[in-house]
Amino acid sequence: MKQPYERPTLRKLTGGLPGKFGPRAGAPAVETLDGVxxxxxxxxxxxxxxxxxxxxxxxxxxxxxxxxxxxYPAVQLAWSYKTNYLNAVCRTFHQEGAWAEVVxxxxxxxxxxxxxxxxxILFNGPGKRRADLERxxxxxxxxxxxxxDELHLLLAVAEGxxxxxxxALRVNLDAGLHPQWDRFGFNxxxxxxxxxxxxxxxxxxxxxxxxxxxxxxxxLQPAAYATAAAKLAALALRxxxxxxxxxxxxxxxxxxxxxxxxxxxYLPATDTVPGIDEYAEAITGALLAAGFAPDERPLLVLEAGxxxxxxxxxxxxxxxxxxxxADGRRATILDFGVNLLFTSFxxxxxxxxxxxxxDHTEPTVLYGPLCMNIDQLRASISLPLLAPGDQVVVHxxxxxNMSQWQQFINLRPNVVLLDQAGAVHLIRxxxxxxxxxxxxxxxxxxx
Amino acid sequence: MKLKPNIATSEAxxxxxxxTGDSFAANPLAADILARARAGQDAAAIKADILERYDVAPxxxxxxxxxxxxxxxxxxxxx
Numbered sequence: 001m002k003q004p005y006e007r008p009t010l011r012k013l014t015g016g017l018p019g020k021f022g023p024r025a026g027a028p029a030v031e032t033l034d035g036v037x038x039x040x041x042x043x044x045x046x047x048x049x050x051x052x053x054x055x056x057x058x059x060x061x062x063x064x065x066x067x068x069x070x071x072y073p074a075v076q077l078a079w080s081y082k083t084n085y086l087n088a089v090c091r092t093f094h095q096e097g098a099w100a101e102v103v104x105x106x107x108x109x110x111x112x113x114x115x116x117x118x119x120x121i122l123f124n125g126p127g128k129r130r131a132d133l134e135r136x137x138x139x140x141x142x143x144x145x146x147x148x149d150e151l152h153l154l155l156a157v158a159e160g161x162x163x164x165x166x167x168a169l170r171v172n173l174d175a176g177l178h179p180q181w182d183r184f185g186f187n188x189x190x191x192x193x194x195x196x197x198x199x200x201x202x203x204x205x206x207x208x209x210x211x212x213x214x215x216x217x218x219x220l221q222p223a224a225y226a227t228a229a230a231k232l233a234a235l236a237l238r239x240x241x242x243x244x245x246x247x248x249x250x251x252x253x254x255x256x257x258x259x260x261x262x263x264x265x266y267l268p269a270t271d272t273v274p275g276i277d278e279y280a281e282a283i284t285g286a287l288l289a290a291g292f293a294p295d296e297r298p299l300l301v302l303e304a305g306x307x308x309x310x311x312x313x314x315x316x317x318x319x320x321x322x323x324x325x326a327d328g329r330r331a332t333i334l335d336f337g338v339n340l341l342f343t344s345f346x347x348x349x350x351x352x353x354x355x356x357x358x359d360h361t362e363p364t365v366l367y368g369p370l371c372m373n374i375d376q377l378r379a380s381i382s383l384p385l386l387a388p389g390d391q392v393v394v395h396x397x398x399x400x401n402m403s404q405w406q407q408f409i410n411l412r413p414n415v416v417l418l419d420q421a422g423a424v425h426l427i428r429x430x431x432x433x434x435x436x437x438x439x440x441x442x443x444x445x446x447x
Numbered sequence: 448m449k450l451k452p453n454i455a456t457s458e459a460x461x462x463x464x465x466x467t468g469d470s471f472a473a474n475p476l477a478a479d480i481l482a483r484a485r486a487g488q489d490a491a492a493i494k495a496d497i498l499e500r501y502d503v504a505p506x507x508x509x510x511x512x513x514x515x516x517x518x519x520x521x522x523x524x525x526x
Contacts, residue, residue: 005503007511008477010462010518013470324514328521360474385474387507
């Protein structure tokens with residue numbers, strides 16, 4: 001019986017100041033996901049491979065729902081489709097009770113096909129076409145108005161239509177964050193939002209049901225949400241007082257972080273990101289103190305995306321090759337790149353080997369397989385002595401990667417769902433060359 | 448593969464270059480290779496022994512051998 005082999009290597013020892021966190025341990029192996037062996041998943045579905053944990057989807061949903069619903073009497077989550085619109089993911093959240101938050105005509109149709117009733121679809125987005133607005137009116141989705149041109153287009157669409165289309169106004173406001181997101185909706189502080197609300201109500205053609213704001217993404221300050229909630233609540237009360245219109249819901253948008261570590265962060269996000277309860281406390285505290293009569297408190301809507309799905313996604317990949325760069329650094333080429341792991345532009349993803357190694361590690365640059373200089377997954381990560389064919393697991397990749405991924409140089413791989421009983425379901429098949437080319441047409445003279 | 452004569456090595460894989468003050472940690476296989484090289488074994492004999500004892504293909508060993516040499520060169524440890 002021969003001994004297991006690990007390539008010979010040297011590591012330069014650097015002194016530096018002693019760290020208060022002690023010596024850094026090597027990355028522990030992750031050999032199973034929800035009890036299913038990584039090696040078996042790769043044998044059956046190939047590499048790379050996206051994995052969604054249904055158990056974690058539900059756990060994350062219930063944690064957010066619980067954080068808000070134990071503090072405020074009326075709470076509704078609306079699943080942000082753009083974060084991951086694989087039908088199995090959407091349907092899991094809808095089973096849990098989520099409405100749909102969509103930002104395009106395509107997403108609107110997907111939500112309808114997933115069985116979401118029109119009135120439970122919130123139609124955001126800055127680029128709605130006339131056909132999108134007509135379709136939203138037809139199915140009674142709530143249209144979140146983004147700009148004055150859209151408002152006037154909707155007034156034209158709504159003319160003579162019964163029942164009146166239901167709308168909410170998207171509001172951007174100063175929540176104390178810099179830079180302030182003023183791209184979406186009507187500004188509060190300069191009076192634009194109030195002017196638009198007046199026009200909506202005065203038109204008589206639209207039914208104002210909600211106010212919405214989305215203050216940013218991966219927002220790390222719960223206090224900013226408290227400011228936004230207080231301002232939105234004050235605006236709702238003003239609508240009630242001066243426009244004699246009861247606002248049924250306040251939508252505080254999304255932007256809650258996951259525990260992925262942002263590039264450049266000094267400490268891991270698991271140590272620094274506020275828990276969802278802190279956001280819930282900030283938002284509900286502001287709403288409860290806003291002065292609504294107890295029986296007129298608006299429904300609190302939240303469009304969580306990343307916070308619901310990021311932790312549930314993993315990506316398994318394989319080592320294609322190792323090489324040494326000109327300056328002596330180790331580089332490892334994996335079989336997935338930024339085309340699949342878009343979020344590697346934002347995060348220093350946590351990556352684990354899928355089998356046990358010795359304690360020897362080496363600082364490594366991780367590259368993808370794309371013939372593009374930007375295809376770098378980690379600029380420096382301490383990993384064991386991986387050999388070609390070894391697998392790695394990238395954690396917390398559920399948000400945005402499976403919607404912003406690209407067919408570029410390589411095709412997109414299988415996606416599987418691990419259900420709560422441990423069964424594995426293929427929920428999106430790997431693409432083929434035939435799939436890639438099916439929409440192409442070659443002119444006669446080039447055949 | 449010949450280390451500079453002033454490089455101190457230990458059985459546990461610790462290397463020290465007194466000329467620069469740099470120190471290095473070799474993993475067990477690298478430490479074994481360096482000890483054998485210092486004892487005068489030639490590369491072919493060391494590789495044959497590794498292939499005998501470890502679960503590794505000859506091609507992979509050749510590639511990793513070259514990489515070890517590159518590291519030694521990069522760290523300025525070769526004579």
